[in-house]
Amino acid sequence: MNKKRLSVVMAGAMLATSVAPVLAAETTATTKEYSVGQEALLNKYIKAKFEEKEFTSNSVLVKNDASAQKYLGTDIATKLAKIKTDSTSNAYLNSVYEIKLVSGTNETVLTADNIDTKIKAGVLKAGDKIVISEKENTTFLGQVIPAKKAPEAVAENTKNVYTKAELTANGFNDSTLKGGNRFIKEITCTKDNEGSIVLKALTDVNNTNTNIKLDIKTGDVKYDLNLPVDAEGNLLDKGASNDDDLQKCAKFLKDSTWAGGYTTDADATKVETIDIVASAPVEEVVNYNVSDLYDGTLLTEKGTELLNDLKNDETNKKVVLSANTTLANGITSFDVQYKSKKGTLVKKVVVKSSETTNIKALFNMLKAESYKVGIVAGQNRYETAVNVAKESGVTQFTNGTEYDVVLTNGESLVDGLAAAPLAASKNNAPLLLTKTDSLPKETKEYLEYLTENVKASNLSKITINLVGGDAVLSDSLVKELKGMGFKVARYGGDDREETSIKVAKAISGFAAKGAYVVGANGEADAMSISAVAAEEETPIIVSSVHGLTADALDFLGNQDGNATIIGGEKAITKAEEDKIVEAKEDKTSGVRRIAGANRTETNAKILKEFAKTLDGKKLTLVKNGVNNKTDLIDALSAANLGGPIVLADSSLTDEQLTILLNLKSTVDATDTNLLQVGLGLNDSIIKSLSKALNITN
Structure with missing residues (x-):
């Protein structure tokens, strides 16, 4: 289940900083039932x-x-700080929910340490209850805080204003900015008494000269640089360790007096009770209409996941497709059964429809374990990466055999830019995503599934390869992975460039190969070339924010193959290109550049250069990250699927479409796939491309 992103709509012409109070509503507790035998699901x-x-x-x-x-006020701030301190020893204390196991007269508060020993087979019995209560909470600028009522901005601080001394034509002299602010590019003063705070965020991400500007003048109340917010008024984190959210910053709030918030000592309110019963059905049943899985043109993300579960289970026979049955009322039905390691039925997916053409077509695709056009995605980036791994054909690991998994931070794209060729070089290892300090449940459950048949004594033969330094993949994550029995290897440096060099040196035969070189902020360029780099097992070198260092130039200079720069001179300058040429002067290989005016033009040029055939390929559409560059994380997951990556927004460009249409003659009716990885693209793109290229289910 995804974390809910809570937002506050800010209103008011003068005081856009006011926060509407969010008061606890009357709550009616819901009741669920789980049976003895459903402990794993519970x-x-x-x-x-x-x-x-x-x-x-x-x-x-x-x-x-x-x-x-x-x-927040002293009371709320103190309460929040205590929650954060206490949650270091029990992560679940950071949740707004308090969950207890009630067995007779005994109550046990569930924690991160005891949940797996309390909620498991042989412990729960009929008559036990799980009681879920919600602690007092509300939102402040979209952030969940432990309070009955959130503080509001009651007045701007008119004593804290920009002065003549600060706003001069000779420069801006605000001492509060000497420490820097990661959302601000610069502060300019074109004349006395007037200036602009220039944000790093752009109004047009394809044009680096369109930075958002906050005009200031003498006498204006100062902006509060602790309070950067997005377009919906949600507070961004001034002190975050990565810069993937810079584009989200729309402005800073004005310095104001905040008041009116308060917290109480009220007990948590019961919101849900789960009764443990003896007679409930053992298996989980999921019911779908055929349109949930197949719309007549493409398989949905649920459809491709179901098909891949069947395809990847050929050996174990724990996922089974039933016969296609026509019921008495004219409805056609079939189901897919999931069984445990011991053969117990744990889940059944039931598909029904009165529309016979589509349900028969769906059944035939599932039976053949093959499809041509579909969406591979999950409800979040972590689940999407898992489903991409399933699409690539990753199966459960065999006991006693050595395996690799590549893991990178799902919130810090820059550290993962070099990961795709590393995963390819390690026998096409699954490339999964994680949070900084712990595995998200989607990733952890998938790792547990992959290793279900591996004895505990052999888990150390499975290496989890971390791509990124300890700022994005922390020691607590390493501890968790080692606690699961895995061996952990890290390829990480102090910055993105150092990380990419360490990854490059881990790729077999790197010295004899070339390299692709992208700029520090060239995420889209890296994603365009990632599938090519993965197929060739060619390293991707990511420049530091200050340009290519001596270490990077030394690495490139010692390679026998070409250094190919991806992106224009705003990403890698002509001067840096000349340095690469100089570094390689003793080599017969050279330096070249592939670049367009923007990310989609660069993507088109890469398609033209490297996509020579679609026979046996999976042509993959992904979001281009124009609105949010973290959307590009889906392209990172898709790089190892074995086909060209096409960056798209609301539509394909004429240049992209022309290049793809020129490949129509290479489409193989049985061996070419058209995929969309990740949600958020208009399905008219994949449907129209399916028709144009004659790739159909």
Whole structure:
């Protein structure tokens, strides 16, 4: 279950900083039933409930210092800081939910340490209850805080204004900015008494000269640089360790007085009770209409996942397709059964429809374990990466055999840019995503599934390859992975460039190969070339934010193959290109550049250069990251699927479409796939391309 992103709509012409109070509503507790025998499902549900809604981790709000108390008040700030301190030993204390196991007269508060020993087979019995209560909480600028009522901005601080001394034609002299602010590019003053705060965020991500500007003049109330917000008024984290959210910043709020918030000592309110019964059905039943899985043109994300579960289970026979049956009322039905390691039925997917053509077509695709056009995605980036791994044909690991898994941070794209060729070089290892400090449930459950048949003593033969330094993949994550029995290897440096060099040196035969070189902020360029780099097992070198260092130039200079720059001179300057040429002067290989005016033009040029045939390929559409560059994480997952990557937005460009149409003659009716990886693209793109290329289910 995804974390809910809570937002506050800010209103008011003068005080756009006011926060509407969010008061606790009358709550009616719901009741569910789980049976003895469904402990694994219940355990999964409770863990998801804990993660569903958590208190903020915003670095400005959690410190309980003068700033936090200014916005939240002393009581709320103190309470939030204590939650954060306590949650270091029990992560579930950060949840707004308190969950207890009630067995007779005994009550046990479930924690991260005891949930797996309390909610398991042989422990629960009929008559036990799970009681879920919600702690007092509300939202402050979209951040969940432990309060009955959120503080509001009651007045701008008219004593804290920009002065003549600060706003001069000779430059801006605000001492509060000497420490820097990651959302601000620069502050300019074109004349006395007037200036602009220039944000790093762009109004047009394809044009680096379209930075958002906040005009300021002498006498204006100062912006509060602790409070960067997005377009919906949600607070961004000034102290976050990565910069993937820079494009989200729309403005800073004005310095204001905040008041009116308060917290109480009220007990948590019961919101749900789960009764443990003896007579409930053992298996989980999921009912779908055929349109949930297949719309007559393409398989949906649920459809491709179901098909891949069947395809990847050929050996174990734990996922079984039933016969296609026509019921008495004219409805056609079939089901897919999931069985445990011991053969117990644990889940049944039932598909019904009165529309015979589509359900028969769906059944035939599932039976053949093959399709041509579909969406591979999940409800979040972590689940999408898992489903991409399934699409690539990853099967359960065999006991005693060595395997690799590549893991990179799902929130910090830059550290994962070099990961695709590493995964390819390790026998096409699955490339999965994680959070900084712990595995998300989607990734952890998939790793547990992959290793279900591996004895505990042999789990150390499975290596989890971390791509990124400890700032994005922390020691607590390493501890968790080692606690699961895995061997852990890390390829990480102090910055993106150092990480990419370490990854490059881990790729077999790297010295004899060339390299693709992308700029520090060239995420889209890297994603365009990632599938090519993966297929060739060619390293991707990511420049540091200050340009290519001596270490990078030394690496490129010692390679026998070409250094191919991806992107224009705003990404890798002509001067840096000349340095690469100089570094390779003793080699017969050279330096070249593939670049367009923007990311889609660069993508088109890469398609033209490298996509020579679609025979045996999976042509893959992904979001181009124009609106949010973290959308490009789906392209990282898709790089190892074995086909060209096409970056798309609301439509394909004429140049992209022309190049793809020129490949129509290479389409193989039985061996070419058209995929969309990730949600969010208009399905008219994949449907129209399916028709144009004659790739159909």
